[in-house]
Amino acid sequence: NAGVTQTPKFRILKIGQSMTLQCTQDMNHNYMYWYRQDPGMGLKLIYYSVGAGITDKGEVPNGYNVSRSTTEDFPLRLELAAPSQTSVYFCASSKDRELDTQYFGPGTRLTVL
Amino acid sequence: KNEVEQSPQNLTAQEGEFITINCSYSVGISALHWLQQHPGGGIVSLFMLSSGKKKHGRLIATINIQEKHSSLHITASHPRDSAVYICAVEGSGGGADGLTFGKGTHLIIQP
Numbered sequence A: 001n002a003g004v005t006q007t008p009k010f011r012i013l014k015i016g017q018s019m020t021l022q023c024t025q026d027m028n029h030n031y032m033y034w035y036r037q038d039p040g041m042g043l044k045l046i047y048y049s050v051g052a053g054i055t056d057k058g059e060v061p062n063g064y065n066v067s068r069s070t071t072e073d074f075p076l077r078l079e080l081a082a083p084s085q086t087s088v089y090f091c092a093s094s095k096d097r098e099l100d101t102q103y104f105g106p107g108t109r110l111t112v113l
Numbered sequence B: 001k002n003e004v005e006q007s008p009q010n011l012t013a014q015e016g017e018f019i020t021i022n023c024s025y026s027v028g029i030s031a032l033h034w035l036q037q038h039p040g041g042g043i044v045s046l047f048m049l050s051s052g053k054k055k056h057g058r059l060i061a062t063i064n065i066q067e068k069h070s071s072l073h074i075t076a077s078h079p080r081d082s083a084v085y086i087c088a089v090e091g092s093g094g095g096a097d098g099l100t101f102g103k104g105t106h107l108i109i110q111p
Helices: none
Strands: A004-007 A010-013 A019-025 A031-037 A044-051 A054-057 A064-066 A076-078 A087-094 A108-112 B004-007 B010-014 B019-025 B029-037 B043-049 B052-056 B059-064 B069-074 B083-091 B099-101 B105-110
Touching: A004 A087, A019 A031, A019 A087, A019 A108, A044 A064, B004 B083, B010 B019, B019 B029, B019 B083, B019 B105, B029 B069, B043 B052, B043 B059, B043 B069, B069 B083
Parallel strands: A010 A108, B010 B105
Antiparallel strands: A004 A019, A019 A076, A031 A044, A031 A087, A044 A054, A064 A076, A087 A108, B004 B019, B019 B069, B029 B043, B029 B083, B052 B059, B059 B069, B083 B099, B083 B105
């Protein structure tokens, strides 16, 4: 199993541009999450999904959108990039919601200039 | 909202030393996770525990639910243990809202 994969690994955007961060897992996990990690801060939840077709907001959803059309894929969309979205983005998945290990992707380092 | 505090923020030790990293949280939880973030950035889950103690190799994690406190211990530390160790908690409120994370403890083990 490849686990959780993310693309791209690095990206530089200009203010106002849009992009999609891709996340795929091959473990047939129901739950998927997007987190962002800012320097000196703990990871914060952006969006999560409890299964195909079901998504919900986390702690810091503004400026982002997600979709979950399949069990495997959970893309994160930035519509109008802003410097405040400069961060490292991690996708994670777990089989169950509670009391289950979360598996993390390698991360995407995004810079908005 | 749960507040997760880790201490120390930074720790430098010599190879072979016994390491302790602490985590405290403010609101009751269903589980606590210890994660390791490698210098390259990848995050790996080390432990998930809701009570008592777990051991894996040289790593030991304990939790005291009444005191809302957990510790991660590393015995016979080695330079390859150098990483950021992150504590994260799952709420017990029933919503599927992911984990709440501490800011991490940056550990350096010198040869």
